[in-house]
Amino acid sequence: MTSETTSAVNLGLPQLPAPDYPAEVRARLEADAGEVVARYPDSRSALLPLLHLVQSEEGHVTRTGIQFCAEVLGLTAAEVTAVATFYTMYRRKPSGDYQVGVCTNTLCAVMGGDAILDELKSHLGVGNNETTEDGKVTLEHIECNAACDFAPVVMVNWEFFDNQTPESAKRLVDDLRAGRTVEPTRGAPLCTFKETARILAGFPDPRPGAVEASGGAGHASLVGLKLAKGETAPARVVMPRGTVPQQADEPAEPSDTAKPSDTAKPAGAGEAADTPSSHDAPQKTSASDPAHPEGPVKDPQAEDGKTGGATPTGTEEGEAR
Amino acid sequence: MTVDSPEKLLAPVLSAFWDQPESWTLDTYHRHEGYEGLRKALAMPADDVIALVKDAGLRGRGGAGFPTGMKWQFIPQGDGKPHYLVVNADESEPGTCKDIPLLFANPHSLIEGIVIACHAIRSSHAFIYLRGETVPVLRRLHHAVREAYEAGYLGKDILGSGMDLELTVHAGAGAYICGEETALLDSLEGRRGQPRLRPPFPAVAGLYACPTVVNNVESIASVPSILNRGKEWFRSMGSEKSPGFTLYSLSGHVASPGQYEAPMGVTLRQLLELSGGMRKGHRLKFWTPGGSSTPLLTDQHLDIPLDYEGVSAAGSLLGTKALQCFDETTCVVRAVTRWTEFYAHESCGKCTPCREGTYWLVQLMRDIEAGKASLEDLDKIADIADNINGKSFCALGDGAAAPIYSSLEHFRDEYEAHIEQRSCPFDPAASTAWADRSNSAHQEVNA
Numbered sequence: 001m002t003s004e005t006t007s008a009v010n011l012g013l014p015q016l017p018a019p020d021y022p023a024e025v026r027a028r029l030e031a032d033a034g035e036v037v038a039r040y041p042d043s044r045s046a047l048l049p050l051l052h053l054v055q056s057e058e059g060h061v062t063r064t065g066i067q068f069c070a071e072v073l074g075l076t077a078a079e080v081t082a083v084a085t086f087y088t089m090y091r092r093k094p095s096g097d098y099q100v101g102v103c104t105n106t107l108c109a110v111m112g113g114d115a116i117l118d119e120l121k122s123h124l125g126v127g128n129n130e131t132t133e134d135g136k137v138t139l140e141h142i143e144c145n146a147a148c149d150f151a152p153v154v155m156v157n158w159e160f161f162d163n164q165t166p167e168s169a170k171r172l173v174d175d176l177r178a179g180r181t182v183e184p185t186r187g188a189p190l191c192t193f194k195e196t197a198r199i200l201a202g203f204p205d206p207r208p209g210a211v212e213a214s215g216g217a218g219h220a221s222l223v224g225l226k227l228a229k230g231e232t233a234p235a236r237v238v239m240p241r242g243t244v245p246q247q248a249d250e251p252a253e254p255s256d257t258a259k260p261s262d263t264a265k266p267a268g269a270g271e272a273a274d275t276p277s278s279h280d281a282p283q284k285t286s287a288s289d290p291a292h293p294e295g296p297v298k299d300p301q302a303e304d305g306k307t308g309g310a311t312p313t314g315t316e317e318g319e320a321r
Numbered sequence: 322m323t324v325d326s327p328e329k330l331l332a333p334v335l336s337a338f339w340d341q342p343e344s345w346t347l348d349t350y351h352r353h354e355g356y357e358g359l360r361k362a363l364a365m366p367a368d369d370v371i372a373l374v375k376d377a378g379l380r381g382r383g384g385a386g387f388p389t390g391m392k393w394q395f396i397p398q399g400d401g402k403p404h405y406l407v408v409n410a411d412e413s414e415p416g417t418c419k420d421i422p423l424l425f426a427n428p429h430s431l432i433e434g435i436v437i438a439c440h441a442i443r444s445s446h447a448f449i450y451l452r453g454e455t456v457p458v459l460r461r462l463h464h465a466v467r468e469a470y471e472a473g474y475l476g477k478d479i480l481g482s483g484m485d486l487e488l489t490v491h492a493g494a495g496a497y498i499c500g501e502e503t504a505l506l507d508s509l510e511g512r513r514g515q516p517r518l519r520p521p522f523p524a525v526a527g528l529y530a531c532p533t534v535v536n537n538v539e540s541i542a543s544v545p546s547i548l549n550r551g552k553e554w555f556r557s558m559g560s561e562k563s564p565g566f567t568l569y570s571l572s573g574h575v576a577s578p579g580q581y582e583a584p585m586g587v588t589l590r591q592l593l594e595l596s597g598g599m600r601k602g603h604r605l606k607f608w609t610p611g612g613s614s615t616p617l618l619t620d621q622h623l624d625i626p627l628d629y630e631g632v633s634a635a636g637s638l639l640g641t642k643a644l645q646c647f648d649e650t651t652c653v654v655r656a657v658t659r660w661t662e663f664y665a666h667e668s669c670g671k672c673t674p675c676r677e678g679t680y681w682l683v684q685l686m687r688d689i690e691a692g693k694a695s696l697e698d699l700d701k702i703a704d705i706a707d708n709i710n711g712k713s714f715c716a717l718g719d720g721a722a723a724p725i726y727s728s729l730e731h732f733r734d735e736y737e738a739h740i741e742q743r744s745c746p747f748d749p750a751a752s753t754a755w756a757d758r759s760n761s762a763h764q765e766v767n768a
Contacts, residue, residue, distance in 0.1 A: 039489045041403070041446065042529055047511030048494050052453070073511070086513040086669075087494035089453050105415045106613065106659040107573055107645050112753035143497065143663055144415040145454055148572035148645060149579045152754060158456040165755055186425065187457035200453050200492045204463040211464045214457070217339040217426035224569075224581035225340055227595060228331035 018063035018077070026068070029057060033072045036202060043073050047083055049201045051090055056197035060091035089200075091138075096131040097192045098176045101142035101155040102169070108144070111151040112165065117141050119166035124173060136177045138193075149220035150185070157196040159187030162218060188213040327595040332558055332566045333582045334546050335539070339426040345461045347468040350429040356474060358545030362437040363482040370441040374544060377552035378564040382419075383409055383500075383537030384611060384640045386563075386629040389544070395524035396442045396532045405533040406439050406447040407509065408541055411493055411500040413452055414612035414720075415663060416643035419568040420538035422580055424451070424458045427542075428465035432488065434541035436474055437548060439486050442534055446487045450505055453492040462490050497667035501715045502535040504669065515671045516715035539568060559585030563628035567642060573608070574600050574648035574752070586626040589644060593623075600757065603648035607731065611640015613660045614720025616727030617653075637727070650756070652747035653732045654739055657724045658686040664721035675718035678709035682725065689736060692743035699736050703729055 021029065032053055037046045047069060054065030061084050063077075070080045084090045091099075102117040103109070117128075120139055124132050131138040147153045150162030154169055161172060162185040175182050182190045188210040199205050338344055338353045347355070362370050375390025396404055408431065412420040424431060435447045451459055466488055469475045477485050491509060498504045499514040506528050508514035527533020543565065547555050556564045563585040569592060572578045576597030583592070589608065599605055605620045610627060615638040618625075625635045632639040647656065665679035685702050688694040706722035713719075729736065738746055750756060 042510065044511035045491075045509055048508065049492065051494065052492065083511065083513055087496050089493075089495035104659070105663055106656045107416060107647075109659055110647065110651050110656060110749070110752050111573070112755060114749060115753060142454070143666070144413060144417070146412045146418045146421040146452070148416050148418045148643065149570060150418075151572060151578070155454065158454050160455075160457060163754070184457070188460065196456055199456055199459060199463075200494075202463075202490065202492065204467070205460050211345075211460050212343065216341065216344040217336075217422055220577075220579035221336070221422040221426060222340050223577045223579035223596065224331055224583075225333045225336050227327035228333045228582075230326075230328050 018067040021057075021064060021068065025057065029053065029068060030072070032201070032203070033068075037072070039202065044075070047073060047075070047080065048087070051080075051084055051087075052197045053201040055090060056194045056201060059194050060094055094131075095193070096136050096138035097194075098136060098156050098190065099138050099140065099158075099193050100173060100176070101140050101145075101158075103143070103145055103147075103151070103153045103155070104141040105144040107148050108152045113141075113152040116152055116154065116164055116166050116169045120169055120173060123170050132177065134177060137173050147186075150218060156182070156184065157190055157193050158200075159184035159190060160218075161185055162220075184214060186214050186218050325591070325595075330587060330591055330595055331581060331583045334566050335423055335427060335430055335542055335568065336580060336582045339422075344426045345428055345465065347429060347465070347472060350427070350433075354549055355429055356433050356545075358548030359433050359436050359474065360480065362440055362548045363480055363484065367441050367443060370437065370548070373552055374441070374547060377547045377555040378562075379540065379543055379547060379555070380563065380565075380629065381537055382539035382543065382567060382641070384414070384614075384638070386639060389536060389540050392524065392534055392536065393438065393442050395522070396534060397525070398443060400532065402531045403446065403529075404442050404444040405528045405531060406435060406442060406444045407502075407505065407528060407533055407535045408435060408447065408449045408538055409500060409502060409505055409535055410449050410451040410538045411505060412538070412641075413497040413500050414614060414641050414643065415660060416570070416572060416609055416612045416645040417641040418570045418572065418643065419580060419641065421455050421458055423538060423542060423568065425461055428458075428461050429469070430542040430545060431538055432465055432469045432474065434544040435488060436479060436484075436486055437544050438534065438536065438541055440482075440484055442532075444534075445485050446489070448509060448528075449488070449490045450499070450509055451490060451492055452499075453494050459490070459492055466490055496669075497663075498669045498715075498717060501717065504715065505535065506533065513669070515669045516717075518714055543567075560626070560628055560630070562630055569627065569642045569644055571596060571644050571646065573646040574603055574605075574651070575646050576600055586628040586631060588624050588626060589646075590623040592644070593646075599646065599648055602757065603650065606647050606649045606651060607653060607656075607728075608644055608646045609640075610637050610642070610644065612643040613645075613663070614638075614716065614723055615640040616723045617731070618727075619731050648752070650747065650752035652690075652745055652749075652752075653728050653735050654686070654690045655745065655747065655749070657728045658683075658690045660724045661686045661721065664717065668717060668721070672713035672715075672718065674709045675713040675721065678705050678718070679721050681705055682709075682721065689739055690745055692739050692745065694740055696737065696740055699729065699733065699740075 033050055036049045037043045040046055050069045051061055054068055055061055066077050066080045066084060070077045102113055104113045104117055124139055126132055126139050129140045142155060145153055145155055147160055152164050154161040154164045341349050343349055371390050371393045379389045380386045381389055410420055439447050473480060475486055475488050479486060493499050496514045499508045501516050502523060503517035504514040523533045523535055525532060559565050566582055566584055569581045569583055571581060571592060581592055607617045607619050609615050609617050610632045616636060618637055622635050625631045629639050661682045665683045668675045668679045670676045682702060682705055685698050689698060702725055706725040709718040710722035711719060
């Protein structure tokens with residue numbers, strides 16, 4: 001466990017010790033951490049909120065943050081690292097002020113999430129889980145965020161932007177980069193990722209009006225209630241199941257003609273292979289000995305050229321989760 | 322056509338006042354008989370509360386449908402250990418979108434249910450495990466819990482009953498698996514969210530190895546109305562084995578996606594008819610009754626009653642009542658590939674069949690979708706799915722297998738078309754939400 005050992009002999013152990021927070025920061029975080037720990041009968045339960053807390057300090061979970069959590073809870077850095085790398089909301093590298101997540105789980109993807117993500121990638125010039133040069137926007141694709149009746153959905157710092165289109169999503173990121181105030185469909189006017197992380201650590205949003213912002217339930221949440229109250233007739237023509245117009249044979253034709261740029265490539269399929277989503281895109285392991293930055297894992301590209309996104313080794317696959 | 326009117330078919334209870342201004346506040350909740358159920362519960366012996374919920378027939382709304390009162394009854398009493406209630410608000414099952422709007426619009430129904438449940442199981446500390454990716458809901462929960470403490474519904478000597486209760490709101494950090502109850506408990510203990518082997522069940526050794534009840538948000542939020550209006554009222558809705566009301570979430574290529582609260586056992590046809598059907602000019606191709614883990618169904622199944630027995634009889638599961646509807650523009654292979662990628666990503670890695678099986682399914686599904694597979698690969702994915710199904714600690718593996726075998730059962734010809742054509746026969750642009758908007762604009766130009 002001593003730092004002399006790691007520096008003298010290369011054991012592939014984590015670099016120790018992590019640099020400490022400045023005294024003032026540490027004192028402040030310790031006070032916060034005490035409040036978090038007090039909520040639970042067992043201190044270790046505070047680990048997830050504490051990881052959100054250190055993320056609110058530095059924008060991602062650093063070695064310093066891990067060391068801090070370990071010291072507060074009496075755990076080892078390895079135990080904390082094991083937890084920090086399991087959950088996708090903990091960022092493992094410096095990222096933008098605004099985390100823009102496009103839902104590409106099946107329903108949102110089909111309803112247009114794939115097109116939105118593609119559009120944002122080319123508009124921003126970044127790939128999945130990458131940050132724009134100005135440090136404002138980190139783009140990622142996300143999984144189902146429990147808003148399927150508002151599909152396609154984009155989340156920014158975990159506030160809801162419902163019923164998006166490629167155009168509305170582009171305007172959204174442009175506004176974010178220009179520093180304009182952006183208000184979600186459901187949620188409070190955006191704060192930075194760090195400020196959001198503090199709410200997640202269990203410290204209520206201090207801004208006046210944040211709880212009330214965007215009003216009550218969203219429109220889709222109310223459609224059943226309104227029907228039950230007889231308030232609105234269905235907005236559209238009722239289509240009895242048996243008598244639906246038989247357009248099914250050429251569903252694609254109109255939009256084909258509207259979109260002359262289509263290539264022969266099946267767009268969905270090509271994309272799946274080109275953009276391995278967070279699904280099995282390997283992530284870096286946690287901070288390690290500089291001489292063995294990735295551990296004993298071979299270069300994935302060297303082994304398997306068959307499918308673009310394949311992660312060929314079991315060990316790396318394990319780390320990616 | 323003799324269609325029942327929406328007023329007759331629907332039964333808003335939890336959603337009854339979501340349209341009120343500031344529906345999430347304690348004031349609004351009070352105006353709608355809020356905390357009346359709690360007052361009645363606190364006047365009853367704890368065992369009578371359990372008996373009432375059991376007799377009402379409330380079953381878990383998180384997917385499994387286990388009787389809620391029975392879960393409470395399993396908590397050993399007089400064992401000298403602390404008891405815990407943990408509310409599963411980690412709603413992450415693809416397609417599922419009921420708990421999040423419920424907590425956004427009406428968080429006090431959950432808090433009232435929690436106090437009643439804790440009275441019943443003799444617990445003095447409850448937790449809400451909310452998925453972290455929904456900050457607007459977290460804000461309202463923080464606010465509602467503070468209001469409840471100030472009003473004396475939480476804290477010491479609740480409403481003068483002598484009951485004490487602490488309620489902690491805990492935000493998760495992004496892991497689907499934490500919706501599985503034992504993984505959720507590990508996560509709440511500050512560990513990686515990996516499912517535990519059962520037995521022992523959480524009722525005996527749950528949080529901190531103490532007796533613990535884990536209930537879904539909607540289950541607990543349904544309890545106050547049972548206390549307030551009685552079990553006969555509750556049983557007047559739904560069927561003998563699946564009584565009561567519930568939230569059905571309609572999404573996808575439908576005219577009016579949203580939340581529809583109705584008695585158990587309505588059919589998808591009824592819900593579609595009252596809500597305007599599929600989007601104009603399209604027809605239903607396939608749907609899930611309760612999220613992606615429930616085997617998908619087709620337009621042959623429009624008339625099955627959406628309750629636990631009805632959907633099981635049709636070869637699927639009621640699950641979370643997440644009715645994701647896809648029309649004929651949707652490629653089923655693409656849909657299943659996405660879900661499979663999701664399960665591979667979210668597999669916690671503990672059990673080999675799930676960890677390895679989902680990984681290989683993704684590779685094969687991507688090849689099939691891209692037209693690079695052979696017909697033998699269809700048997701291979703069926704075989705892998707069979708090797709995952711029922712062979713892991715938790716139901717994530719079963720969920721991963723469900724889209725594979727159900728889509729093969731109903732749409733094998735579509736898989737074969739991908740292989741024979743060496744490409745996907747569908748245009749993804751046609752299934753987007755705006756496809757028909759550009760269509761109609763285009764047609765207008767032509768006219």
